[in-house]
Amino acid sequence: MRMIVKEDRKSVVAWAIAFVLAALWLLIALLPFLYMVMNSFKGQFEMLVSGVFSLPEALNFDNYVAVINGGFLGYLLRSIIVTSVSLAGMVLISAFASYPLSRMKFKLRGFLYGLIIACMSIPMHVTLIPVFKMTTASGLYDTLWALPGPYVAFAIPMSVFILANFMKGIPVEIEQAAEIDGCGKYRTFFEIIIPLSKAGISTLCIYNGITFWNEFAFVKTLTQSVKAQTLPMAINNFKGEHSVNIPVILAVLALSALPMIIMFCILQDKLVKGMTAGSVKG
Template identity: 55%
Template sequence: MKHNLSIQKLSIKAIVGILAIAWLFITIVPFIFMLLAGFKQQFEMLMGSVFDLPKGLYLKNFIDVFKGNIFIYFKNSVLVLIVSLAILLFLSACASYPLARFKFKLNKPIYAIIVACMSVPVHVTLLPIFLMTTKIGLYDSPWALIGPYVAFNLPISVFILVTFMQAIPRELEEAAEIDGCNKYKIFFNVMLPLVKPGLATLAIYNGVAIWNEFSFALVLTQTLKNRTLPLAIWEYQGQYTMNVPMIMSVLTISMLPMIIAFIFGQDKLIKGMMAGAVKG
C-alpha cells in the first residue's frame, strides 16, 4: 500500500514538473525570440527565417531607441505608476478595513457594489472620462491617467484585501484595544503590517496592468512629452513598420523594468498568493 502511494506521489510530481517545464518553455520562448530579433539587422530579418539566430550582436537598434524619446515615455510611465500605486494601495487598505472588520447595515451592499464594479468595461467609460478630464483641465498630462488607473483597479484590490483582513484573528485587535489603541492605531500598527503580503501581491499585479495600459493613455494624452511607454511602442510600430528588429528592441526595453521588478518581488508575490489561497 505504501509502495503504491509513493509511486502515485512520484507520478504526480513528475506530471507537475513536466507541466511546469512546458509552461516555462511557452512563456520564455517569445521573450527570447523578441530579444534575439532586436539584435538583427532589418534585411537580415526579412531575408532569412524569423527563427534564425542573429549573425552578430547588432546594437544599433537599441542605440537608436535610446537616442530617441524613449526616456520621456519611460519617465512618464514611472511617474504614473508610482503615484497610482501609492494612492491605490492606500485607498484599498482604507476601504477594506471597515468592510472586513466592522459590522454595519450597509456593509454587504457596499461590498456588493464594489465587486460589481469589477465587471464594468473600460471602453464604456472612455468618452465620459475624456470629457471630465477636459473640463477639469487635466487633459494631455500624465496626471490625467492616475484617476482612471486608481478607479478601475480599486474594486479588485478591495476584493482581495478584504479576504486577507477577514482572516486576521480578532484577538489581535482586542489586545490592541486593551493596550489603549483606537481604530486608527489598530489599522496602521496592526492591520497594515499583517496584510503586507497582500499589498505586495496587489502592487505587482496592478503595477503590470498600469505599466501596460494603452486605451486611457491614448485617449487622455496627445503630445509626446506626456505619453507613456505603450504609446512609444505604438508610435515606433507606425514609424518602423518594416523594421521589425527596431520594434522588437523597443518591446524588449519596455518589458525589462517589469521583468526586473518581478525577479526581485517574486517571493513576495508567491507568499501573498499562497496566503490568500489559504485564508480564502
C-alpha cells in the same frame, strides 16, 4: 517536496509524458521571446534575407541605441511615475476601505461591500467617453495626471475584495487589546492593521503594478503628445514611425519588457506567496 511516486513502470511512463509535454510548453512560451531578442540585434535587411531563426551576424546594438535616442527613457520615467503614484493611491484608498468592510459592524456594510465588488465586472470602455469628457473639461487632458484617477478607481473593487478577505484573518483580540489600551480607530488602523496586512498589500502591488504598467486604453484616449505618455504608447508610437523596420520595433518591445522581467527575477518568490495570500481564501 510532494512527490508521491510509486516506482512502477506506469508512473515512469507517466512522468516521461509529463516531461515531454512540459518541455513542449517551455518551447511555446520561450519561442516568441527568442524571436524577439534574436532579431532585435539584426539590421533591417539582414532579417529579411537571413530568416528568423538565424543568429544575428554580429551583436550590434544599433537598434537599441536608436530606441533610447528616440525618447525611450522619458517614456520609462513617466511609466515609473504613473505606476508608483497610482500604486500608492491604490494601497492607501483600498486599505482604508477594506478596514471597516472587514472589521467594523455598521448598517450598510454588506450592501456597500457587495456594491464595490459588483463593480469588478464593469468594463472600462463603458466609462471611456464620459471620462474623456471630464478629463478634457478639467484641464487634465494630455497630462500625466489624467491617468492615476481612473487607474486607481478601477483597481479598487479587486483590491478591496482581496484585502478585506485578508484583513478578516487578523485576530480580533489584537484589536480589542489596543482599544482597551486607549488606541483609537485611526491609530489602530495605521499601527496594527496596516503592518499586519503587509502580505495582502504586496499581493495588491503585484497584481496592480503589472496592470498599471501595461495599461493602454486610458493612455491612448486621455493623452495625445509624447510628454504625457507611458511605455505602452512608446511601442505604439515607434510602430507608427518605423513600421517597416521590424528589428527596431522588436528592440522597443524587448526594452519595454525588460523592467518587468528584472522585477520578476528579484521578487519571484514573493510573487507566488503573494498570490497565495490573497487569491483563494474566500
